[in-house]
Amino acid sequence: MDQVRREAAENRDREAEELAQKEIREIKSTASSKLSEGLSHERTQHLKNLRKEVEEREDFVKKYQQMKEEEGRKHREKLAQKLAQADERVNDAGSKCDVVTQMALDKLMDASLQLNEEIVEANAQNAVIEVDVTRRCFDEVDAQKDKDEFLSERRSEELMKQHAAIQKEEEAVSSAERAQRKENATLTLAEIRSDLKEQQKVGMFNLAIQQSADDRKNRGRINAKIMEVKNLLEELDRWFMKISEIVDAEPKIYEKLKANNRIATRGYLGRFSEILSSISTKLSEVEQNLASFELKDVEMDVVIRAIKTKISSFGQVIAYLKLIVGLDGVMIDSEKAKEFARSKIELFHSINKMDLVPENRVVIQTKIQQRQEGTMPNVDVQAIEN
Numbered sequence: 265m266d267q268v269r270r271e272a273a274e275n276r277d278r279e280a281e282e283l284a285q286k287e288i289r290e291i292k293s294t295a296s297s298k299l300s301e302g303l304s305h306e307r308t309q310h311l312k313n314l315r316k317e318v319e320e321r322e323d324f325v326k327k328y329q330q331m332k333e334e335e336g337r338k339h340r341e342k343l344a345q346k347l348a349q350a351d352e353r354v355n356d357a358g359s360k361c362d363v364v365t366q367m368a369l370d371k372l373m374d375a376s377l378q379l380n381e382e383i384v385e386a387n388a389q390n391a392v393i394e395v396d397v398t399r400r401c402f403d404e405v406d407a408q409k410d411k412d413e414f415l416s417e418r419r420s421e422e423l424m425k426q427h428a429a430i431q432k433e434e435e436a437v438s439s440a441e442r443a444q445r446k447e448n449a450t451l452t453l454a455e456i457r458s459d460l461k462e463q464q465k466v467g468m469f470n471l472a473i474q475q476s477a478d479d480r481k482n483r484g485r486i487n488a489k490i491m492e493v494k495n496l497l498e499e500l501d502r503w504f505m506k507i508s509e510i511v512d513a514e515p516k517i518y519e520k521l522k523a524n525n526r527i528a529t530r531g532y533l534g535r536f537s538e539i540l541s542s543i544s545t546k547l548s549e550v551e552q553n554l555a556s557f558e559l560k561d562v563e564m565d566v567v568i569r570a571i572k573t574k575i576s577s578f579g580q581v582i583a584y585l586k587l588i589v590g591l592d593g594v595m596i597d598s599e600k601a602k603e604f605a606r607s608k609i610e611l612f613h614s615i616n617k618m619d620l621v622p623e624n625r626v627v628i629q630t631k632i633q634q635r636q637e638g639t640m641p642n643v644d645v646q647a648i649e650n
Contacts, residue, residue, distance in 0.1 A: 269324060273317045280313055482557040483621045489550050490618055493543050497612055500543075503536045504608050511585060511601045518595060526589045533586050540575050543615075547571060562621050567614070574611045581607060 284306040510521065510529040547568050554564060581604045588596050 266321075266324075269317075269321055273321075276313060276317065280310055284310070479557075479559065480623045482553065483559060483562075483623045486550055486553050486557070486559075486562075487620045487623070489546050489553070490620055493546050493550075494615060494618070496539055496543050496546075497615060500536065500539045500608075501612070503532050503539065506532045507536060507585070508605065510589065511596055511604060515595055519593075523592070529589045530586050533582050533589070537578070537582055540578055544572055544575050559621065564618070564621075567618055571611065571614045571618075574607060574614060577607050578604075578611075 287306060288303070507529060510518070510525060513521070551565065551568055554562060581600055584600050585596065585604065588594055
């Protein structure tokens, strides 16, 4: 409401101001003499309007306060009326609850009195029954006790007799068991001694077979190295043929050889020397194996030393051939060429004469057969023993 009044007052002020401005303009336009009169009249009118606005505002506030007080009074009256009605309802409900509660209490008291009477009567009956049952139980227990004592005495006598008989039987059985255990122990010792002898015999046979197998394996290793040496002869012969084409060439042909051919021959000689070194190394391994394995009936030391000596004899000849082949215009000495060929033939002959070590396969078979024959049970003897 205040906002409405303020807006109305502002509108009136604005209208009054506009009217005043209009009048001022009219006064200015008509005559300057009326300016002061118009201004005075405008101020007077404006003051009247302000006083009127204040009076209207005060009237509005008074009316608003009256309306507010009237609404509060009506609200309090309605609230008091509702409270009075609620009190009446509560009083009515309380009265009804008191009546119902009293009736329930009366019924409960009656039921409690009746229940107490029934309990007293039941307790009296239980006491009578308990006395009667107790008396009967004592009578039955006494009778059963007498009967049990009589039966226990008879059972004890029977048990004593059975115990005496069992002791006699146990003594007889113990004597028989001791005799049987003694006999079984004697037989068991005899069987153990026999089994130990058999196991020892089998162990000796197995050891002999294992030793023979190891011996055969070692011989096989040596034979494998000997075959490696012999297999190197094929490659050695191939390089020898290439070298011989140059070394054994006629002087006229040798003079016409190009430097590349002579250089290649030096390479052939180097490869030939490497193979000889490889053969010598493998022969040394054979010697070491023979020394470590300690093989019986094997004597190869003399043969191996002879082959190594022949390999060493190649050294000077190969060194000479390498030197001459590398020089231009120098012919190879025919004696050196023949010595080279002769050394090769002797080396091949010595290596080819090397015999393989016998692997003694028959020995292993013989040992196995001996084990089978030695461990085979004697059926006739066992039949007699059984």
